[in-house]
Every structure is written in C-alpha cells, then in structure tokens.
Amino acid sequence: MSNRENQTDVILIGAGIMSATLGSLLKELMPSWEIKVFEKLAKPGEESSNEWNNAGTGHAALCELNYTTEKPDGSIDVSKAIKINEQFQISKQFWSYLVDSKLISNPQDFIMPLPHMSMVQGEKNVAFLKKRFEALSKNPLFRGMEYSDDPEQLKQWIPLIMEGRTTNEPIAATKIDTGTDVNFGSLTRMLFKHLQNKNVEMNYNHSVADIKRTNGLWELKVRNLTNGTVERHTAKFVFIGGGGGSLHLLQKSGIPEGKHIGGFPVSGLFMVCKNPEVVAKHHAKVYGKAKVGAPPMSVPHLDTRYIDNQKSLLFGPFAGFSPKFLKTGSMFDLLTSVKPHNVVTMLAAGVKEMALTKYLIQQVMLSNEKRMEELREFIPNAKSEDWDIVIAGQRVQVIKDTEAGGKGTLQFGTEVVSAADGSIAALLGASPGASTAVHVMLEVINKCFPQHIKAWEPKLKQMIPSYGVSLLDNPELLRKVDETTSQSLGLSTEKQYV
Numbered sequence: 001m002s003n004r005e006n007q008t009d010v011i012l013i014g015a016g017i018m019s020a021t022l023g024s025l026l027k028e029l030m031p032s033w034e035i036k037v038f039e040k041l042a043k044p045g046e047e048s049s050n051e052w053n054n055a056g057t058g059h060a061a062l063c064e065l066n067y068t069t070e071k072p073d074g075s076i077d078v079s080k081a082i083k084i085n086e087q088f089q090i091s092k093q094f095w096s097y098l099v100d101s102k103l104i105s106n107p108q109d110f111i112m113p114l115p116h117m118s119m120v121q122g123e124k125n126v127a128f129l130k131k132r133f134e135a136l137s138k139n140p141l142f143r144g145m146e147y148s149d150d151p152e153q154l155k156q157w158i159p160l161i162m163e164g165r166t167t168n169e170p171i172a173a174t175k176i177d178t179g180t181d182v183n184f185g186s187l188t189r190m191l192f193k194h195l196q197n198k199n200v201e202m203n204y205n206h207s208v209a210d211i212k213r214t215n216g217l218w219e220l221k222v223r224n225l226t227n228g229t230v231e232r233h234t235a236k237f238v239f240i241g242g243g244g245g246s247l248h249l250l251q252k253s254g255i256p257e258g259k260h261i262g263g264f265p266v267s268g269l270f271m272v273c274k275n276p277e278v279v280a281k282h283h284a285k286v287y288g289k290a291k292v293g294a295p296p297m298s299v300p301h302l303d304t305r306y307i308d309n310q311k312s313l314l315f316g317p318f319a320g321f322s323p324k325f326l327k328t329g330s331m332f333d334l335l336t337s338v339k340p341h342n343v344v345t346m347l348a349a350g351v352k353e354m355a356l357t358k359y360l361i362q363q364v365m366l367s368n369e370k371r372m373e374e375l376r377e378f379i380p381n382a383k384s385e386d387w388d389i390v391i392a393g394q395r396v397q398v399i400k401d402t403e404a405g406g407k408g409t410l411q412f413g414t415e416v417v418s419a420a421d422g423s424i425a426a427l428l429g430a431s432p433g434a435s436t437a438v439h440v441m442l443e444v445i446n447k448c449f450p451q452h453i454k455a456w457e458p459k460l461k462q463m464i465p466s467y468g469v470s471l472l473d474n475p476e477l478l479r480k481v482d483e484t485t486s487q488s489l490g491l492s493t494e495k496q497y498v
Helices: 017-029 079-100 123-137 151-157 184-197 243-253 276-280 343-352 354-364 368-376 433-448 453-463 475-489
Strands: 007-013 035-039 111-113 116-121 146-148 171-176 180-182 201-204 206-214 217-224 230-240 261-273 285-287 301-307 310-320 387-391 395-402 406-410 414-418 424-429
Touching: 007 017, 007 217, 017 035, 017 079, 017 184, 017 230, 017 433, 017 453, 035 184, 035 206, 035 230, 079 184, 079 433, 079 453, 079 475, 116 123, 123 146, 123 171, 146 151, 151 171, 180 301, 184 201, 206 230, 206 243, 230 243, 243 261, 243 395, 243 424, 261 343, 261 368, 276 310, 310 354, 310 368, 343 354, 343 395, 343 406, 368 387, 395 424, 414 433, 424 433, 433 453
Parallel strands: 007 035, 007 230, 035 201, 116 285, 230 424
Antiparallel strands: 111 180, 116 171, 146 171, 206 217, 217 230, 261 310, 261 387, 261 395, 285 301, 301 310, 395 406, 414 424
16 A cells, blocks of 8 residues: 555544544544544553543532642632533533534433532541532532531431441531533444544554654554554644553654653552442442542542443542553553653652652552451441452553652643644543543644634534633523533533522
C-alpha cells in the first residue's frame, strides 16, 4: 500500500472515551475529514474507560469532598467544585445533542440518575461538612442539596450504612438527587459504533510502535498484532489518547512540550458485593473523607452502580502499585519512561512523595480482613463472604515541574500536552477524567485548530448551548440546559430553582 493511500486527516490513538469524544466532535464540525483509529486491544473501551476499571461517577463535585477545601480563615473554597460541575454540564449537553440527533440511542444504557452523598464522622468533619453545605447549597449549580446530622433522617437516606451503627460519634451527610452513575465503557462503545457509521476507519489489534515528524506530516509506524505486519500511516493531526500508554508515545514524538514530564502509576482495587439482598438496601454514591496523608484518589466511597443493566454495589478504592502504565502494559513501563530530560523531575518527585510511597506500601500490604475493617466504617454489619475483589484500572499521575510546586510536582488532574503548531496533542493524567471528556476535548480543539474556531462556533453552540459562557453567571441558561439535558438523557428533573 502506498503512502498516499495511507495518508489521512486525523489519527486517533487509543479507543477510549477521550478518542471517542474527540472523534465525535470533529465528525460534527468537519464531516469531510478522514479519521482513523488505532487500538492495540480487540475492542473499544477496554482499559481506563471500561465500566469495571473506574468508579462510574458522573463527577460534578456534588459529593467529592476533595474538590472543596477549608481556607485558613475557616471559610470553604468552592471554586474547584464550581469548575468541575460546569465541565460535567458540558458533557451532558453534548451527550444530549447526540441523543436528540439520533446519533446514539438508549441513554439509560450509559447514564442513570442516582443520589450523590457525602458522609463524615467526628465533630471536626461534621463541622466541615455543614460549612461546605452552606457554601454550596446557595449556589445555583448545587441547588437541591440537603444536609442532615439527624440519625433518624440518615436511616432513611442510607439504611445500609446506619444499620447496626453503635458508636456515639457524630455523623452527618449531604444528599443531592441530581447525581448520576455513568457507564463510560458503554458510552465509549456507543460512540465508536456511531463513528463507524460515519465512515471512521477502526483498526483494532493495531499497536503504534513509533511516531515521527516527516515532510510536515506525522508518520506512524503501526504493527498489526494479528498478522505481525508493519504499516506506515501519515496524518496532518494526531491525538494520543492511549490512557497510561500516552506518555511513551508523547516521548517518541520528540516535541519539546513533552519533555520534563514523567508519570507515576497507581493501581486500584474495588470490593464488589455479591449478595443481592445487601445490594438492594443501598441506592446512592456515598463519598467519605480521605484519611490524613492519603492522596485525593484514595477517597473511600460506597457506590450503587448499573453495569450490564444490573444493579451492583462497589466499595473502594484501595490503592496498589504496579510499574505497568496499563492493565495490559509491560512491567518495564515505568523504567522505560525515565529519560535524560525527565530523570531529575522523576527523582525530585521521589523525594517529595515519600508520604505517598508509604501510603501505597501500606495499601499493598492490606489483608482482606483489613479491607473489611475499612468497609465496616461504612457498613458496620458487612460480612466477608458477601464481598469479592475486582482489580480496577491503572492510572498514571503526571509528574512535572511547576512554578507553585517546583521540580517533580505530582499532578492529580488531567493534562493536555500539545505541540506549538497544534499538529499533535496527548492527554495525560487521571481524575476527573472521563466525566469531563467533552470539556477536555474542546480544549484540544481550541489549542490545535484555532484557525477553525470562528467558523465552528455556531455548530459548537448548537451542540453545547453553554459553549463559551459560564452557567453560574447565566441562571436562565442553566435552568434551560438542566431541563433539556435531563429530559433527553432520562434523568431526574427535581432540582428546584428560586
């Protein structure tokens, strides 16, 4: 096959939620562009996007306490919570557009309404939660949030958690009914099916071995894992959305923006309940507070999940360590990611993050009974025989040099790294990840296609009515968006506006 025949407009590496989202946006904006997808596994959505490899929370800062911090003066900083909430609203708007346009169907197969709750114990934590509630509940984005420290009320909200609770320690919770459970694996598969219908070329069992700049284009060396042949493909634009595998490919590209960046892999475990009677007693995502010294991704939560149209109950996450950057990766991933240009950054992070290292060692050493003890802080009557262990996905936390944190600062969010000319971009990092996929891919579009943005703006506003504006500053638009997305996606419309 000639190079001319292998040239295309856009190549997406990795068949996860990020590539699926970017491909879906670009196909609406530029239907004539040719797009190819390369995925080393046999199906889409099998790594981080898979429903068993993430928490399935529609992250909107409704229940995640790590998105609100207490300032030295005792007040609550809600700026990050507002930002995350608005970003999730963008995702819901785009998904609604796809449903309304008949590009995907049956939204209940990927999103379900589910109360989001925060629960804390102890006087200090209860005081924090009450202040957090007071700061958020008057904000239009969090309208409908309730607070209670009354055990009788809590028995109605979270009967499984309150059953058999004998301690006199103060306990409190907030509850908001407009939360969601999102099956990102199902959504990813839907989006790629839609893209195939739009003549996007899907190449499964194809691994990208190398990537380099050639004659103004990006040339990819791609290995067909089925027959062992090597193909060369060129494109004007490349997006690296390979989850934990993105860092290695970014390094192969040689762009200066990809230097001085490292990655630290963290694996996860969830406990899954196999007793239907226990599963039936709980209906919410309940997030607790991370223990002192624990990283943000370790916040314990008890989650109702809908997987394969079946109600499930999961608790976790428990962190672990593996040098792999993907569940299907290599034991040498971490070692081979260390390069001359990032070795100082990586070493600096090693010195700084001794507390994280200690935490991970403790987590790895946990016995099943120790995990059950942590579960019993949520469900006092939990029985070991009712719970199994599920190995979740690998997350690679970004390590880079920052002004605020100095050399080797560990980042806990998602990060877009793109070339100065916009010809290539990579997504690194983890939470809140999939929930904010549309916002993040709009960032890729704005960074990489600035010359098209003006022409694309009407279509972008059609797909995402709040594009370019703040919902917080436009309460009427927020009301309209909330009503239309709830209707299109089959979600609760109980949020009250005043």
